[in-house]
Amino acid sequence: MSATIQFVETPDGPFGIIADDEGRVLSSGWTSDVDALLGRLGPALRPAEVEPGETAAADAVRDYYAGDVTAIDDVVVVQSGGEFHRRGWQKLREIAPGAPLSYQEFAAALDRPTAVRAAASACARNAPALFVPCHRVLRSDGSLGGFAWGVDVKRSLLAREAAAMQHQLQH
Numbered sequence: 001m002s003a004t005i006q007f008v009e010t011p012d013g014p015f016g017i018i019a020d021d022e023g024r025v026l027s028s029g030w031t032s033d034v035d036a037l038l039g040r041l042g043p044a045l046r047p048a049e050v051e052p053g054e055t056a057a058a059d060a061v062r063d064y065y066a067g068d069v070t071a072i073d074d075v076v077v078v079q080s081g082g083e084f085h086r087r088g089w090q091k092l093r094e095i096a097p098g099a100p101l102s103y104q105e106f107a108a109a110l111d112r113p114t115a116v117r118a119a120a121s122a123c124a125r126n127a128p129a130l131f132v133p134c135h136r137v138l139r140s141d142g143s144l145g146g147f148a149w150g151v152d153v154k155r156s157l158l159a160r161e162a163a164a165m166q167h168q169l170q171h
Contacts, residue, residue: 001020001021001047001048002021002047002048002049002050002051003018003019003020003021003026003047003049003050003051004018004019004020004021004050004051004052004053004054004055005017005018005019005034005037005050005051005052005053006019006052006053006054006055006057006058007032008058008061008062010030010061010065011065011156012030012152012153012156012157013030013031013153014030014031014032015028015029015030015061015130016028016029016030016031016032016033016034016036016037017055017057017058017061018037018038018041018047018050019055019056019057020047020078022076023055023056023057023076024076024077024078025055025057025075025076025077025078025128025131026041026045026047026077026078026127026128027040027041027045027127027128028057028127028128028129028130028131029129029130029148029149030129030149030150030153031149034050038050040127040148041127042080042081044080045078045079045080045127056075057075057131059071060072060074060075060131061130064130065160067164067167068164069097069098069160069161069164069165070097072130072131072133073093075128075131077089077128077131077132078128079126079127079128079132081122081125084110084112084115084118084122085121085122085125087110088106088110088118088119088122088123089122089126089132091106091109091110092106092122092123092126092132092133092134092136092137093131093132093133094109095133095136095137096165097133097136097161097164097165098161098162098164098165098166099136099165100136100137100138100158101136101137101138102137102138102139102140102142103116103119103120103123103137103138103139103140103145104116104140106119106123106137107119119137120137120145122134123137124146124148126148129148129149130157133157134147135147135153135154135157135158136158136161144158
């Protein structure tokens with residue numbers, strides 16, 4: 001399988017996208033390092049080669065950073081994992097911008113309120129960052145917790161989403 005790679009400049013730094021031949025995002029994140037993006041993928045989804053090109057997802061990234069924080073919602077992604085992780089990734093896409101959950105609330109949303117570590121691992125193993133918004137899950141005390149692409153990026157995304165939602169409420 002071959003895939004397309006594209007980089008988009010954002011206020012949070014370069015954002016890389018690897019998409020399959022159907023345009024589905026396999027891996028993405030705030031880096032210009034192709035290997036870092038490929039390293040997020042399990043063997044089942046790792047393409048044999050990546051070629052620079054255009055992805056439809058890049059437009060969603062630009063729109064997101066232009067203020068439409070829901071632009072990422074309809075980008076199709078593909079991930080490989082067990083049933084719990086797949087449910088977790090789907091549930092992450094249901095967390096509204098500006099309304100982050102704690103890891104405990106996220107576990108409860110997956111009907112596994114005691115499985116906080118498993119819920120956190122769904123976030124940690126999430127390859128198509130931004131499109132599957134694992135940045136919308138926080139520690140119980142409200143602190144940011146970890147993020148594969150750095151806590152500064154997570155803080156920036158959450159602030160951007162809170163401001164966008166506040167702006168929507170005022171208009």
